[in-house]
Amino acid sequence: MTEPAASPSQTSSPLPKRSRVRLRMLLLIFVAVVINYLDRSNISIVAPRLSKDLGLSTVQMGLIFSAFGWTYMAVQIPGGWMVDRIKPRVFYPLIMGVWSVVTALQALARGFTGLFTMRLGVGIFEAPSYPTNNKVVTAWFPERERARAISFYTAGQFVGLAFLTPVLVFIQELFGWRGMLVITGLVGLVWSGVWYCFYRDPKDCPQANRAELDYIREGGGLADRADAPRPSGKRQYGWKEVKIILSTRNMWGVIIGHTCITTTQWFFLTWFPTYLVKYRHMAYIKMGLWASLPFIAAVVGILCSGQLSDAIVRTGADIGTARKIPVISGLLLSVSIVGANYVQDQSLVMLFMTLAFFGNGLSSIGWTFVSALAPAGLIGVTGGIYNFIGNSSAVFVPIVIGFLVRGGNFEPAIVFVGACALIGVMSFGFLVRNVKRIVIAEE
Numbered sequence: 001m002t003e004p005a006a007s008p009s010q011t012s013s014p015l016p017k018r019s020r021v022r023l024r025m026l027l028l029i030f031v032a033v034v035i036n037y038l039d040r041s042n043i044s045i046v047a048p049r050l051s052k053d054l055g056l057s058t059v060q061m062g063l064i065f066s067a068f069g070w071t072y073m074a075v076q077i078p079g080g081w082m083v084d085r086i087k088p089r090v091f092y093p094l095i096m097g098v099w100s101v102v103t104a105l106q107a108l109a110r111g112f113t114g115l116f117t118m119r120l121g122v123g124i125f126e127a128p129s130y131p132t133n134n135k136v137v138t139a140w141f142p143e144r145e146r147a148r149a150i151s152f153y154t155a156g157q158f159v160g161l162a163f164l165t166p167v168l169v170f171i172q173e174l175f176g177w178r179g180m181l182v183i184t185g186l187v188g189l190v191w192s193g194v195w196y197c198f199y200r201d202p203k204d205c206p207q208a209n210r211a212e213l214d215y216i217r218e219g220g221g222l223a224d225r226a227d228a229p230r231p232s233g234k235r236q237y238g239w240k241e242v243k244i245i246l247s248t249r250n251m252w253g254v255i256i257g258h259t260c261i262t263t264t265q266w267f268f269l270t271w272f273p274t275y276l277v278k279y280r281h282m283a284y285i286k287m288g289l290w291a292s293l294p295f296i297a298a299v300v301g302i303l304c305s306g307q308l309s310d311a312i313v314r315t316g317a318d319i320g321t322a323r324k325i326p327v328i329s330g331l332l333l334s335v336s337i338v339g340a341n342y343v344q345d346q347s348l349v350m351l352f353m354t355l356a357f358f359g360n361g362l363s364s365i366g367w368t369f370v371s372a373l374a375p376a377g378l379i380g381v382t383g384g385i386y387n388f389i390g391n392s393s394a395v396f397v398p399i400v401i402g403f404l405v406r407g408g409n410f411e412p413a414i415v416f417v418g419a420c421a422l423i424g425v426m427s428f429g430f431l432v433r434n435v436k437r438i439v440i441a442e443e
Contacts, residue, residue, distance in 0.1 A: 043065065107182050257427040276291060
């Protein structure tokens, strides 16, 4: 039996065009991440001159580099609880504004104690930023677009350092290292106001039409649920649920792997400029230009990673395979950093550094695993747990390297970074299996 022909009135009513507000929200996150990483890593750019002016040893500089990580790691889980309870429109500009003020106040430091204390403060208020980023993307993006979205904002980690490092070096030449810290702090303060004015959650955003919201929901985005700390409205989650999350093999696989990925990142975000100036004897201005190359490569790696992973999803492959392929490939490339120990030419040194950081960028979509594994009402907490343990590298990497280079030899430190990348390969390869969302049963 044939269907009746559609009437002209039926055929002439086109479906509403889907809005693309989620892309504007992604741009807000991207700029916030650029500022976030400038404020956590600008200390590395000023380190050679700062350490000389304040009379700081390599061990003291290692402690200052790591101070951010102490509080950044410690506040991850309580910060994650707050992310699940306070709307990103309010919470993100609040923490961004405070960390930006503390960044600027570092310029007042007169010695080790003052600078160390300020770095602790930056770590406290930056801690909830990445769980917030992940919550926003999980709410605004369906699964088929999420790797590209996460890779895009993750690229912001290094875009500022890739393209603004020469600018920051120039600002330091004009205004000194204190002036550079003040200027980067003011930029973040301005952007916190921009976020509050323009960000909205999907269900609160009048510019997002029904077609876009349905597209997000049908694709696995949590457009309606990502803000709910109590999915059923009946129970409050607590440490029992944290224990369930930590009892899964997949979570431990991605957490250990994330720790290894961030080990390479924290070498580049802390000791890398000092390595080039003091141990590879580059002129300061030349360092500002050459140091941007690995960060540019990392940006390319991150963007390639998201495109590759989502393309694999579209072929029908399971989420775990699609996410693991670029991550493991990138970690293998990161091991190549050890090659810098066997060359003397500065161009070859930069080649190995650039290749290693490209690999690090390729592996930097670990947050896609958090989006896929986290219970619906615990996006922030799961992200906090992931970042709490995964960013322990922010504490131990600067300190370990500070001790390894005391004798003036940087080669053991480079081997240490490469070995951690190899451990990451094994973690993702052998521990991470069938990737699916953790379900916590209602009592």
